[in-house]
Amino acid sequence: MGFDLETLREAVKTHGRVIRVVIAGIKGSSPREVGAAMLVWQDGQSGTIGGGTLEFQAAEAARIQTAQSRLTHHALGPDMGQCCGGAVSLLSEVYDRNNINDLGDSIIARPTSGQNMPLSVKRLLTEARGQGIAPEAQLIEGWMVESVHKPARALWVWGAGHVGRALVDVLSPLPDLAITWVDTGSKRFPETVPNGVTAVPAAKPAELVRHAPRDAEHLVLTYSHNLDLELCNRLLSHDFRFAGLIGSATKWARFRSRLAALGHSPERISRITCPIGDPGLGKHPQMIAVGVASQLLRPIGQNNLKKDLSA
Template sequence: MPNWSNSLLPNNWLDACQYLKQQQQAFCIATIIAEAGSVPRAGGAKMVISKQQQFDTLGGGNLELSVIKHAREQLNNANQQSQIERFSLAADLAQCCGGAVQVMFEFFMVDQPHITLFGAGHVSHALCQILAQLPYHVTVVDNRQQWLDSIADLGVNTHYHPQPEEQIEAVASNSYVVILTQDHGLDFKLSLAALQRQDLAFVGLIGSQTKAQRFDLRLREQLTNPSWADQLICPIGLSEVSGKLPMQVAVSISAQLISLLQSHQQAPSNKQKKLQWQVGNQLRKQLAGEMTDD
């Protein structure tokens, strides 16, 4: 995946989704899911709309303007519920095509968990291959630009800093911080700075039990509150996932992060699931009935 922060803007809806996720911007995917009569574009056509930009097209004209207007109204209201809207090109939009379309609006807000990886080495590279496919906002920080360049195409943000420990201050609160640099001295500085903040959801460090014990002693000497050292997770990863290859370690770490993130997110109740199914079923019936009337 391209690193859009260092290139031109995307020119199709799929790349636009990745770009907006990287930029932490809320967006809407508008999809033509049904059509009747003459219409600018066929079913399946998509465009992506954010509060300031739009990508790809549903055919232009008043239809597209109306879709963009509706999407932005919902984005401004922080709506997260999918919707299906009907647009009659002749009666409602004064377009000569004369047909009608059903457009599904899917909204993606910017409440994704933040994961910041310090270190762009082999394990970080493997970990990004996994995390980039999940609904997380991932940033990699390193003081080696060439290593960041090798990781940028995976679809995550990269940030160069000559003193990575100073970047701890810029990490968003409630973030998940994973420390896996090539330098044990830097690992300690990062661990100390991260724990000192006391507003991060998770601080994990790659290493052995011996490394964990040594860091624990030093952290208790230097932290404002020695008990904060207990919050450092080292070795990071699930013990049930064994192996020392970069991808094996990455799977272990990602499994731990996914488990923690899921436990922090409230799953929908059975009642909510039933309601979601009923709404979806009602929309499908409405869609089938209205399209046969045209």
């Protein structure tokens, strides 16, 4: 996952004082992995470290925490009556408007109790930066090291209607997606756009296709068949990792003919997946969103995704 710096900054901007609680170490079985974190403020929280009782007690302790940084250790079975037989170490750190800008933008390394940086940490940071790699979250000789999270996948959602809104609601909490959301005007979007989503009103959305990364993924579901067609045309002339179009088999048959008339080969046109979603779930926007999200996130590769959706 990595250190979600943008979410932390937004939380501090909104709530002022925020405590980030991260799993710094694990022995045996644990409900979450090292690096899993939650943010806690006076009357709320976000994220999860898992574990039910562990999370509840950690959040309550964070709200009354006075130390800037605190490392605690918890035996999940004996101390909390949980089924996990392991133990976890939690690092709880206070952030506010005075220190949020002190964090790095690629790797965040800091002591848990004020000790000088040990040689092992210096070597790790030198190697990571020299090789351009992101080190795993870990606690080393009293220092916590985490890489700043960078979304790995660019997803462009074309259309802010009922299905587009449902899709963004389902997908926006996922950490590895950087979502660009496009429609023809600002009034097409909800009043509140989820954190991490870039809403782009554009009178001519298809003109934006050339600005999308060539390895981006696209979901085309606007209110207009003509706009859908133009977006498909522009995408085929651009490039993409995946492109899915909402619609029926009849719509797709017509689109294939029209795209062929625009000069695209059958092989090229077949890169677009239509219809999308799981028909067995029904046509309710949230059901469509769940089906599309499930298939979009399968780790079996885009070719298998396309086969599943077009079957």
